Amino acid sequence: MEGEPTLRLRIFDLNCWAIRYLSRRRRERVRLIGDTLRQELFDLVLLQEVWSEQDYSDLKVKLASCYPFSHYFRSGVIGSGLCIFSRFPILDMLLYQYSLNGYPYMLQHGDWFCGKSVGVGMGVTAPLLSLSLQLHAEYCRDKDAYLPHRLVQAWELAQFIRHTSKAADVVLLGGDLNMHPEDVGIRLLRGWTGLQDAFAEATRFEGCKNGCTLVPDNCFTDKSELLPFPLGIRIDYILYKAISSFTVKCEELKTTTGPAPGMNIPFSDHEAVMATLHIQRQGQPVGATLGTADLALADVVTEARTEVGVGLRAAQQQRYSWGRMAVLALLLLLLQAAAALGTLAGLATEQPFPKLSFCLLAFLALGVLVLATGLHLFHTMEVKILHGTEDQMRMVLRALQERP
Amino acid sequence: MEGEPTLRLRIFDLNCWAIRYLSRRRRERVRLIGDTLRQELFDLVLLQEVWSEQDYSDLKVKLASCYPFSHYFRSGVIGSGLCIFSRFPILDMLLYQYSLNGYPYMLQHGDWFCGKSVGVGMGVTAPLLSLSLQLHAEYCRDKDAYLPHRLVQAWELAQFIRHTSKAADVVLLGGDLNMHPEDVGIRLLRGWTGLQDAFAEATRFEGCKNGCTLVPDNCFTDKSELLPFPLGIRIDYILYKAISSFTVKCEELKTTTGPAPGMNIPFSDHEAVMATLHIQRQGQPVGATLGTADLALADVVTEARTEVGVGLRAAQQQRYSWGRMAVLALLLLLLQAAAALGTLAGLATEQPFPKLSFCLLAFLALGVLVLATGLHLFHTMEVKILHGTEDQMRMVLRALQERP
Secondary structure, three states, X not given: OOOOOEEEEEEEEEEEEEOOOOOOOHHHHHHHHHHHHHHOOOOEEEEEEEOOHHHHHXXXXXXXXXXXXXXXXXOOOOOOOOEEEEOOOEEEEEEEEOOOOOXXXXXXXXXXHHOOEEXXXXXXXXOEEEEEEEOOOOOOOOOOOOHHHHHHHHHHHXXXXXXXXXXXXXXXXXXXXXXXXXXXXXXHHHHHHOOEEHHHHOOEEEOOHHHOOEOOOOOOOOOOOOOOOOOOEOOEEEEEEEOOOEEEEEEEEEEOOOOOOOOOOOOOOOOOEEEEEEEEEXXXXXXXXXXXXXXXXXXXXXXXXXXXXXXXXXXXXXXXXXXXXXXXHHHHHHHHHHHHHHHHOOOOOOOOOOHHHHHHHHHHHXXXXXXXXXXXXXXXXXXXXXXXXXXXXXXXXXXXXHOO | OOOOOEXXXXXXXXXXXXXXXXXXXXXXXXXXXXXXXXXXXOOEEEEEEEOOXXXXXXXXXXXXXXXXXXXXXXXXXXXXXXXXXXXXXXXXXXXXXXXXOOOOOOOOOOHHHHOXXXXXXXXXXXXXXXXXXXOOOOOOOOOOOOXXXXXXXXXHHHXXXXXXXXXXXXXXXXXXXXXXXXXXXXXXXHHHHOOEEHHHHOOEEEOOHHHOOEOOOOOOOOHHHHOOOOOOEOOEEEEXXXXXXXXXXXXXXXXXXXXXXXXXXXXXXXXXXXXXXXXXXXXXXXXXXXHHHHHHHHHHHXXXXXXXXXXXXXXXXXXXXXXXHHHHXXXXXXXXXXXXXXXXXXXXOOOOOOHHHHHHHHHHHXXXXXXXXXXXXXXXHHHHXXXXXXXXXXXXXXXXXXXX
């Protein structure tokens, strides 16, 4: 601390739950979020689940005077839902889409259609790399079929941060990670990048108990989801890391506690997370925090690799099943073609040809063939990505174990 | 040049054209490539279009003694086809998939199924970021429907290099860019990253005229493709850039000239590109080459943005057409449902109900509905990505123009 001036940075992070036609009292809540952001001047606002571009445009107009810089990240069928508002210039933008993000046929879960991504904004005051993101949702904790996908996302995110953060002085990540603090994905992300958890590091904390961001006090949360967790769960995070000769300290962390301050409805079904960070230049570069915890990190990577392996085997099984189904449908079609040709050639004329059921069967077989082939291809891609991630993790493990 | 030792790096780059069942004399050529690589010791080998994992495994076994480090990048349905062999340790790996890569229904072009990506290897001697990659193929130069996709890829690649290269001392890129040297995509990539073209910078050159890598002398090239270019075209590149206090010089660049040295067949339908680079540490950091050429760069970005805009409008048109088709098919289905219900309810009993043609029509409508909906969703994603890229380019243009 050589008397260098301190930069105080106030960050607001919120999963807005603004799905057109589906989210309750959406317009009212987006208006409320806009009003609050205008009143309380933050430096950086990271929003997720702003699915409608109209909502973003409305916010942009409303916040133009106090947050002159903003960006909306487009991807997937619906969009990424990510946007950034900033008081300081955003110099460059990058969108990284995860390789895996659920299944297109799980319409009720919808993750695939959103093209879940990390939005990266470079720039502002000190070279600051700020990321806004959301990982694949967890729909059933006990039998979590999406765990391998979420782990691949956590891994890709960690790799992405490692590779892009060298240009920055401070990395800042805010978003809905859809993982509890002790989950393997969070440990993997934090261990492999050295990111620190603002909640754990904060000097002062104010808000829901244990920093929870999905709480029963919020009138929009699904109470049945929270039954095993009566106090709520913490899945929205602000994580940070100083890269070069800087130190970052979290002075204060706050969450909303159900209804928005002074209002009768909450901002969203998630609580907002607000952090005040102190960034200061230091004489010597901060030592690598990674080296000291190599062994623990190797354990986490091993655990994650095991889960990815489980996902890989499930995906291989799916690929095989759908491939077999496609072959069967093709055989049926060929059989039908042979029968039709036989009839045309005048064989078996003693019996009437059942045209209607024949056509129905042919169309059914064709439909199954197309569907099964599509799913076979999709799971083939899934296998490649899971396999590739496993390879990368193996390489990292070897490197970790070979370090003196 | 403060008497620091020079690192001499020999690089081999080849599009191997090793497609199972389709590429002629594949096994023989892969064997030949392996033998040559073993004889002539390069430091780094960047291969593309190694579509079969078996070919990679064979190469790996054969090259294990001289190139102990290697990686195969998995993505897409078929794979990325990219692999790296290195004499020096590969410390970290990253695969970046482009957001856009052709259309799944253009089966004859196949790009979509390959999951075209950039494979990034970090590590080796001096922190060296080496990229192996391939961009979307050009199938018709005069009416190039894939130009916007290739431009989005070139842009994403440039952004990716800008954001990941800060951790490296030298960036090295080898691959089949599927673009002629004067094309807008190459100018965009080079202008926005500051990468230098080994062919243009080489002190000594030996090989095909103008450094061409698709030449009529190669017995595997499609002669009709090369009719407008009797000398051949140059689409395979080795590009490089020194980041921090290093200088890189290209001492020598070579290409093969049809048949492999001492053999009667070529390695591939592309010529191999071999570069010898000199890397030396310098006292002061190399000045930014970007600032000096801001105006020219702004022109290139504007040109690229115009092309992306053309692609955007085409994609919007497609999205609209397929959406309309889906709505029409849905209407037809509803109409049929109404007719069927009417018949069941005993209306219009005086006429026989044409079951067969009714069923055929219903299945046809259903098929069209599914297909059109799928394509509508696909083009929606395409619109989002093209729109997002246009946004990013606009932001960069503004930043370029606002610079003093």
